[in-house]
Amino acid sequence: MAERDLHTGDLELDRLMAEFQANSREFSDVIGRVGEVAGQAASPDDKIKVQVSSSGQLVALHIDPRAMRLGSQELADAIMNLSRRATEDAARRLMEVARPYLEGDRQGESGRRR
Secondary structure (H helix, E strand, O other): OOOOOOOOOOHHHHHHHHHHHHHHHHHHHHHHHHHHOEEEEEOOOOOEEEEEEOOOOEEEEEEOHHHHHOOHHHHHHHHHHHHHHHHHHHHHHHHHHHHHHHHHHHHOHHHOOO
16 A cells, blocks of 8 residues: 555644554554564474474474484473473564564653664
8 A cells, every 4th residue: 555645734633644654654564573573492402493483383393313312202392392492582582573662652752763
C-alpha cells in the first residue's frame, strides 16, 4: 500500500496523522525483526545443535552421527535440555528487539529509537 502525506488543513490532525504513520512504520519494522529472531543451543562438543523460532518452535535439529553412541535416554535428555536453552536464547533475543519500545512506553518518546 502506497503511503501518502495527507494534509487536512488542521495542524493538530495533520500532526497526529504523521505520528500515526511513523508509529505504524516502526511497528511494522519491529514485527519484521521479531519474525527473524531465532534461538540456538549446542552441546559442548557441538554434536547436537538445536534452533528454535521466536515462539520456541523447533525449526532445526542437527545430530552428529557420533552422538548416536549415547543411550536413547541420554540423547533425549540432551535434546530436551538444548531445546530449553535455545528457547531461553530466543526469549532473550526477543527482549533485545522489543526493549527499546518497551522502555519507550515507560519513558515517553525519548526512550524510543528512530
